[in-house]
Amino acid sequence: MAQYFEIHADNPQPRLLKQAATLLASGGILAVPTDSSYALVCRLDDRDAVDRMRRVRQINDKHHLTLLCRDLSELASYAHVDNRQYRLLKLATPGPYTFILDATKEVPRRVSHPQRKTIGLRLPDHKVMQLLLELHGAPLLATTLIPAGETEPLNDPQDIRERYEKQLDAIIDAGACPLAPTTVLDLTPMSTGGEVLVVREGRGSLQALGL
Template identity: 75%
Template sequence: MAQYFEVHPDNPQQRLLKQAAALLSSGGIVAVPTDSSYALACHLDDKAAADRLRQIRGVDDKHHLTLLCRDLAELASYARVDNRAFRLLKSGTPGPYTFILEATREVPRRVSHPQRKTIGLRVPDHRALQELLALHGAPLLATTLIPPGETLPMNDAAAIRARFERVLAAVVDAGACPLEPTTVLDLTPMGQGGEPVLVRQGRGDPAALGVSL
C-alpha cells in the first residue's frame, strides 16, 4: 500500500521528503508533483524499478522516459549539448518543458530510446520536487502520470493514491498540479544545424524559447 506524504508546496517538510527519498533509493515508484502534472518517478539505476514504471504507465521501451534534474549543470552531465542548444535550454529551465537530447554514457542504455539513443530531460520549477531531487542526490527517471488508455494526466494526489496505491511505494501530495503535461521539444536536429522539433504542445509556450511552430 502506498505511503502518503502531504507536504506544503512552498515549504515542504524535510522529514517527509526524506522518507520519500528513501523509498526511491530502495527501488520504489513514487508519484511526485511537478510544475505541469503529477509524474511517476524512480531511481535511475534500478532496472526493475524502470520496468515497473513502464508497466504502470502502459508504455514500451520506445517511449521516451525523462530525467528530472535539479539544474542545467546536472542536465548537461546526461546529454550532449552544444552551445546553440545550451542557450535554448537556459531560457527554458526551470520550467514545464521536456527536451529530447542525445544521451551520454551516464544514461543507462536500457532507459534511452533503443534506436536513437536519446533521452528526455527537464528541470522542473516546483519547490517540493526540487528538494526531493536534492535529497535523492541524483536525477530521477520519470514519466507523466497518464493512466494507460487515457490522454489526460492526473493532477489530484488523493485520486492517484486511490487508483494506484497497490503498485506505488508512495504519493507526495503538494496540492493540485496543472492539468497539462510538459511541452516536448526534440533538440537533436540542432546538432546538424537544424531547428528544434515540437513533439508535444503542453503547458510550456514554445514561442517563449524562440521556437516557431
Template identity: 70%
Template sequence: MSQLFEVHPDNPQPRLLKQAAQILHAGGVAAVPTDSSYALVCHLDDKGAAEKLRRIRQVDDKHHLTLLCRDLSELATYARVDNRQYRLLKHATPGPFTFILEATKEVPRRLSHPSRRTIGLRVPEHKVLQLLLAEFGQPLLATTLIPPGEHEAMNEPQDIRERFQKQLQLVVDSGACPMQPTTVIDLSGDEPVIVRQGRGDVTLLGLTPLDD
C-alpha cells in the same frame, strides 16, 4: 499499501522529503507533483524500479522516459549539448519544457530510445519536486501519470493512491498541479522541432508556435 505524504507546497517538511528520498533509493516508485501534472518517478539506476514504472503505465521501451534534473549542470552529464542548444536550454529552465536530446553513455542503454539513442530531459519549476531532487542527490526517471488506456493525467493524490495502492510505494501530496502537459522540443537534430505544444511558451525560445 502505498504511503501518502502530505507536503506543504511552499514550505515542504524536510523530514518527509528525506523519507521520500529513502523510499526512492530503496527501489520504490512514487507519484510526485510537477509544474505540469503528477508524474511517476523512480531511481535512474534501478532496473527493477524502471521496469515497474513502465508496467504501471503499460508502455514499452519505445516510450520516451524523462530524466528530472535539478539544474543544467546535471543535465549536461546525461545529454550531449552544444553551445547553441545550451543557450536555448538556459532560457527554458527551470520550466514546463521537456527536451529530447542525444543521450551520453551515462544513460543506461535500456532507458534511452532503442533506435535513436535519445532521452527526454527537463528541469521542473516546482518547489516540492526541486527540494526532493536535492534531497535525492541525482536525477529521477519519470513519466507522466496517465493511467493505461486513458489520455488525461491524474491530478488528485487521494485518487492516485486509491487506484495504484498496490503498485506505488509512495504518493507525495502537495495539492493540484496545473494539468497542462509540458512543451516537448526535439533538439537531437540540426534544428529544434516542436513535438508537442504544451504549457511552455516556445516564443520565449525564439520559436514559432505550432498553430501559427
C-alpha cells in the same frame, strides 16, 4: 501499501521528503507533483524499479521515459549539449519543457531511444520536486501518470491513492498540478546547424524562447 506524504507546495517539509528520498534509494516508485502534472518516478540505475514502473503505467520498453534533473550541470552529464543548445536550455529552465537531446554513455541503453540514442530531459519548476531531487542527489526517471486506456493524467492525489496505493511505495500530495502537458522540443538538429523541432506545444511558451 503506499506511504502518503502531505507536503506544502510552496514551503515543502524537508523531513518528509527525506523519507520519500529514502524510499527511492531503496528501489521505490513514487507518485509526485511536477509543474505540468503528476508523474511516476524511480531511480535511473534501478532496472527492477524501472520495469515495475512500466508495469504500473502499462507501457512497454518502446515508451520514451524522461529524466528529471536538478540543474543544467546535471543535465549535461546525461546529454551532449553544445553552446547553442545550452543558451536555449538556460533560457527555458526550470520550466514546463521536455528537451530531446543526444544521450551520453551515462544513460542506460534501456531508457534511451533504441534507434536514435536520445533522451528526454526536464528541469521541473516545482519546489517539492526540486527539493526531492536535491535530497535524492541524482536525476529521477519519470513518466506522466496517465492510467491505461485514458488520455488525461491524474491530478487528484486522493484519486491516485485510491487507484494505486497497492502498487506504489509512496504518494506525495502537494495539491493539484496545472494539468497541462510539457512543451516537447527536439534539440538534436541544432548540433548539426539545424533548428529546434517542436514535437508538442504544451504549457511551456514558445514565444518566450523566441520560437
